[in-house]
Amino acid sequence: MKDRPVLISAIILTIIIEIILMIxxxxxxxxxxxxxxxxxxxxxxxxxxWVLSSKSNVGLFLLTAxxxxxxxxxxxxxxxxxxxxxxxxxFHLLIGLVIYxxxxxxxxxxxxxxx
Numbered sequence: 001m002k003d004r005p006v007l008i009s010a011i012i013l014t015i016i017i018e019i020i021l022m023i024x025x026x027x028x029x030x031x032x033x034x035x036x037x038x039x040x041x042x043x044x045x046x047x048x049x050w051v052l053s054s055k056s057n058v059g060l061f062l063l064t065a066x067x068x069x070x071x072x073x074x075x076x077x078x079x080x081x082x083x084x085x086x087x088x089x090x091f092h093l094l095i096g097l098v099i100y101x102x103x104x105x106x107x108x109x110x111x112x113x114x115x
Contacts, residue, residue, distance in 0.1 A: 007102040010095055011048050014067075017091065018044060060100065067096030 022037045047066060050059030071092030074085065098105065 004102060004106070006105050007051070007099060010098045010102065011051075014044065014095055015048075021088075064096045064100040067092045067099065071096065 018037075018041050022034070022041065025033055025037060044063070044066065047059055047063040051063055071089050074089040074092060077085065
């Protein structure tokens with residue numbers, strides 16, 4: 001895990017944002033959307049564990065695709081006109097690109113494995 005700090009940081013940020021969203025949605029709407037939110041978090045956690053435990057890029061591609069597709073679907077949702085909706089769309093698109101291109105980003109900012 002030490003050899004991919006940009007990827008690990010993006011994944012941690014994703015989990016934190018998802019949990020915060022679950023809490024905010026629960027406080028505003030109640031338990032009505034909680035099963036959907038838990039399903040989304042479960043899918044993300046499965047993909048994250050696949051990415052971290054395997055050297056295959058299939059999990060990485062699927063996690064990237066999940067974020068980009070979520071961002072694209074978000075553009076056509078009811079909440080996309082609100083500021084929070086636009087921020088989440090941008091977050092999903094940006095984090096998808098960061099996850100996919102984490103190697104390139106690490107090389108550009110010259111993060112080296114010290115351990």
